[in-house]
Amino acid sequence: MSTQQDRASRKPRRRQRQQDHSADTKEESMPQRATSTSLDSIQIHPRTPKTPRSQSRHVWSSEERAADEVEMSLLEGDERRELGDGLSVEEEQEYLAQHLKRPLSTRDKRAITLLIILYLIQGFPLGLALGSIPFILREHLSYSELAIFSLSGYPYSFKLLWSPIVDSVFFRSLGRRKSWIIPMQLIIGTIMLVISFNAEELMKNPGDHIFTLTAAFTGLVFFSATQDIAVDGWALTLLSEENLPYASTCQTIGLNTGYLLSYTVFLALNSEAFAQKWGIPRLTLSTYLAFCASISFLVTIWLLFVKEDKESTSEDMNIKSAYATMWTICKLRHVQTLLLVHLFAKIGFQANEAVTQLKMVEKGLGREDLAVAVLIDFPFQIFGGWLAGRLSRGPEPLKPWIYAYWPRLGLTLVATLIVYYFPKPPISNAFFLLLIVQTVAQSFAGTIQFGGISAFHTRISDPVVGGTYMTLLNTFANLGGTWPRYFVLKGVDYFSIATCQIGHDFSVKATECVSEHGKAACSELGGECVTERDGYYIVSAICLVLGFLSVIFWMIPVARRLQAVPVSKWRVYS
Template sequence: MERRNVSRQAGVAPDGQEDLEQEPAHRQGGLGDDKINVCILLFLYVLQGIPLGLAGSIPMILQNHHVSYKDQAVFSFVNWPFSIKLLWAPAVDSLFWRRLGRRKTWLIPTQYLIGLFMVLLSSSVASLLGEDGGHPNVYLLTTLFFCMNFLAATQDIAVDGWALTMLSRRNVSYASTCNSVGQTAGYFLGNVVFLALESADFCNKYLRIVPQEEGLVTLSSFLKFWGVIFFITTTLVLLFKTEKEERISDEIGIRDTYVKLYRILCLRNMWLMVAFLLTCKVAFAATDAVTGLKLIEAGVQKENLALFAVPMVPLQILLPFLISKYTAGPRPLSVFLTAYPFRLAFGLLFAALLWWTHQVKLESGGFPVYYYIVILSAFALQQVTVYGMFVALMAFFANVSDPAIGGTYMTLLNTVCNLGGNWPSTTALWMVDALTFKACSEPTLSCDTKELAAKCVESGHECLIRADGYYVETVACILFGFLWLRWGRGAVRRLQNLPPSAWKCPSHARMKMVV
């Protein structure tokens, strides 16, 4: 590999982008020659979303195999690579083989490896999930999907950077559109479409005339199909798509990129911001991470739960535009604080809806139509509070990010924000079993451990849940949320009252004096 100087952080244009050559006048207006490039980018982002969607579907499949919530917590680590990709993004931007191309150096091997992972995994995923009668091998599943998402995150860094030179200057704004639309479509295919086609009940009800015992696809066949698509697509990109030569004279290297991060963290108010971001989502951990799994445990079919995403798509597209007019200005976090207590209230609402789920369940095992209408309405209303907080945070990040640091500043804030959502979710899943208290229907027996619970069942009795850890967690998280809100209001006031100069990074000379 060849090491070159860079300043472009993953997905963000470099400070010197305005120096790119102007497009000829006759090519201005419309996409022009960029139509093919937009299609290529869009499909690359779709491919990126496939492993993410599959990783999102595995917990629902595991829940049907009655794994513990600690196992679900272990598997939740597969979501972490996209939250910590800043750690290796400078290397992806800086190291490359000139003959292959700066972005293809990373794109080609990562996509081939993702395809290889999928093909190899397709031959053993059934046994790993315990479909042969054994217990799911959660740790090996976690390792494999973590590696696949690590590769997808690396591919994301390469594609984000390539988009800035693949598209002409006047069309570079389409890069973010390709990212959001493509990744969402890929996730939809790997999650919603897969779960629907994998379900025998769904296929027999909507897609078949003669009922069968299996769905139209299995996880094995789905993985193999997309593994082959990855191989074909990567080969076509390798052979037929060339990169434009990038200007690198004004760019800096890996070491200087990490120095930028250190300079940001030297700011006193940045530690208040980090504390704010790492704790603000603790109050929603049980609701966000556990509710869906509890609904499946209560009897809601996983494919029906996944299909809730379909009507959410237009809502998720419209909400940022509607909310953005309220977050414009110097105090966007005021919207964050306004939405916070309403999102807390949804924690209580979903706990009540889970209890109601058990009450309205039909003898056939299904649920009445009005049940799904109520649940879908609750999820839709919750999205208003979720996006209210999200858009407010993004607006604040844009306001305070020091332009002199380029995209590094914004990327760091986004990374911390993502971590602030991941670690509470993993912890919430891990603690559900520990906070659940069971008792054997026979008073002389116990269900305190797996061995004692098995003995209770073998004796012809059953373990009854006396206190569900989900409800315990929900109440604890909401209480924490109201306590956090008292501190959060003061923190927001201090952060929003800081002058712009407080967010400027110290110069190299000043840093040397501090050290």
Template sequence: MVTTRRQIKLSEAANTSNFPAVSSPSGDVPIDRRMRSLERRGPGRETKLTKSEDTYMEMSDSNGISKHSQAATGTENISDWRKDKGNIALLFILYVLQGIPLGFAGSIPYILMTRKVDYASQALFSFAFYPFSFKLLWAPIVDSVFSRKIGRRKSWLIPIQYLLGLFMLYISFRVNELLGLEEGRAAQINILVFLFTSLNFFAATQDIVVDGWALSMLAPENVGYASTCNSVGQTFGYFISYTVFLAFESKDFCNEYFYPILGMEKQSTGALTLDGFMYFWGVVFIISTTLVWIFKREKDDNDFQESLVDSYKSLWKILWLPVLKQYILFSLTSRIAFSAADAITGLKLIEAGMKKEKLALLAVPLTPVQLILPLIISRLTAGPKPMTQVWMRAYPFRLFFGLIFAWIVYITPSAQISPGDFPVWYYLMLIAVFVGHQLFTNSMFVSIMAFHAQVSDPAFGGTYMTMLNTFTNFGGNWPNTVALWLVEKLTFKNCSVGGESCSSSAGSEACWAVEGTCVTNTDGYYTLSVVMFAFGVLWLFFMRGRITRFQNMGVNAWKVI
């Protein structure tokens, strides 16, 4: 049986989004595909069934599976982390390592923005975040093909983490050239996309392996700690290579806050560089992987293994359900209206004068909010109708935030005190708006996860739920890519000298050749924000009845006969 945990890393807003969130952009949702196996293993393990990153989806809380098993056996295991403290520490480290390449990938769009890279290139780079949305396609292979001599999980973990380390070492030698940071060089987007897509592919595969290993590594009563290790570990890793890196890579931040603490004079560079930081973590990956290979012994974990063919047959059967075809349409279109706000707002704030390191540092006050909100919201989604009682009610509010973000981007240039500096009220307003947006984003995310838990056919374990989340995640990825591509097509600029159009790259070069500047007459971001708002209103009007039918259908309609 395949084990996958498709992580969204705290909220779906991080899904190829350019908001200052500490969560990763992987766009995944945590799923465990060993439902039947875990139920056979007895109490304690059920808490890992379909729990989320933030533990608000624990089946023991939402549908009583754990309690039922305990009642049947007459026992109740009490978790004791001390008996597994070494394994818990190892899991935490592995999840921290997983977050490192994701954080580096998340920082690249901001760096590209400071290099004046066009939005079409940003759209192309957004494909680097897709692997986590499709890892269900190769998860059965990772779970079924392995060397018994090396171990079921180490057979994949060791080579994958070596590849992650080697790729980061290779990128560290070329990243300045590829980003166009060297004099006279343009960014090489195609190579960047290939390299960072590969990194995210390896990280997604490592996620499959570590999630599966956690089930056999920890004692049954301690398996719930795996979710905590995942949530805290990967968030911490992402925070290091995203927020910390963007802050300390900035010479302005270091000169103002860091160097004075050390008694140093102002420097011409930040304390960190992308090539040096990636090289450091590449070495850390290789050393840590070697230590795990040598010193960590793996328990036998061959029970309840579904064949590779049977795994793919299960996916095929689920796909042919009539109700699922309608639900796929819903999943692929439900987040189109949010694409302008999610994919472009952060980049537009940088374009309007916000420094990338300050935007990234907004993740610091948002982090506790992102951790606490899902726990609070889960109380609302624990009812029998999460889609109609929570999801549909949150949709209009999240839709309206798209217009609020457009307004904030519009006032940003005039709010500057000096280039890159803003008054306190502006930062407080920005944090308040981001918190409000997170409230409704998390409400929608938690409710749709609760709905997936309700309708998933238990005969197929977590395979069914993973399939539903695959389409939900992809439904957030592809609109963001399209929005990034469209925004430049809808933007019209003219040269200050001669008035010729410079909306294209050729036009911009011609304008610069005559020492002119490109003046924006129509910003496609505002056009797209209004269009997406109108689309969202119409979409909800026409889909409301279908969403209600999804919720009111009996569970038999979702079962594979």
């Protein structure tokens, strides 16, 4: 018997009142839904695969949805509570508190461990493609050339296009999710192993191999994105209903750990200065790729012995119906609003995320210094992911996402000012401490936002089409941070004015002066690169202004309305 039915049986008077009210407003054949509301918000607990479902699916027509929305909009807060389960606000809060205090079961602990490891595999190629490789290429390429390589991250933002295939095609004997996770991880490991044989040659003259590098890492990101589709869908059935928000915590811990290893840890160990300082061998890209390939193969072998719950394969869906379902989801008004929010939610941070650390290194920050700052930041990211999961379990799942917006924008402005006032090396301890505090605070705010929005996605997604639904939402969330990156990098070069000054009377405008390679070429001519105007500050100002305006007038008010929408309104099946 469901939770709602248990509570109703204990309170026959409230159940009778609910039935009397629903007789005037609902069809008797409609399933009973538990609704918790206040004067500001409505909350309906999400259906999980464990919740009984009728054999026939009822697709809500636009007329039914419109009528239901009109009906709900005409009800006051108290009437909405009566329509739900008759619980008062105090009783509902007590009910939620009892669920939140429940300790994690052994099954949930195992599921969390599995999810963290699977997300870790994604972090390896993403940390290379979006982090360390652009840092290494920066020494040889201009920002415009880096923009070409940045295209390798796009498959992660367009995985929506093939997510219905991942949801609908699988081997029943292997499992709906494992049918995709296992081959994807094998392919990821194989590509990394192949790249490792030629990595040093490719990175020695990256300007001659920029399209080869872009193609190779685009493939890695593509297969990682496909694995992510399956893992996101599996998360909805691995965890119990009350612990579904921890799926975002698993993603935060797993992805951030893999990203950290492939980004800052690798950059530090790859630095010759770091290796000489600590007397250790330099870690080459070839060796690290081989290491990542080995981990991917080992995890895949272990996954063969992990049993996938047969319940997750009980719903058959062909490719056509999967795409039709995705289109039906996209036609939901609230989904359209959320997708639009995702597309523009990260505008304010884009110059900071794409260029700021590159500028710091350009001004003299060593790779090892950057690694130290991020290593200190890592525990705070883990704590932030856990905290976001906890905060998102209440009646306001988007609260951490909303609250973290202002400090994140403010810290972005601080980061721009740090770049502007960056001292000439050597960097003082006080300035380095300021850099660490800013890095930790900004990353913590970003992690809170990421965990909050991921928990919200988990809450509103339907497990029946979990992979497709989660991928639809995550795709637009990722796209919001991906599509502006190309234009930001191009904009830095576009607004920059740099010249190669040769002697006192001769200067040549040289866009290449923004890269170490260009500076070296100018030096060989007996000149010196002079930056008369750095386009980074102009692009950063544009992003910040757009970010502040969108937050004040649109982003946060819309987010508050979205979290008040009942979960049933996010579903296409009753």
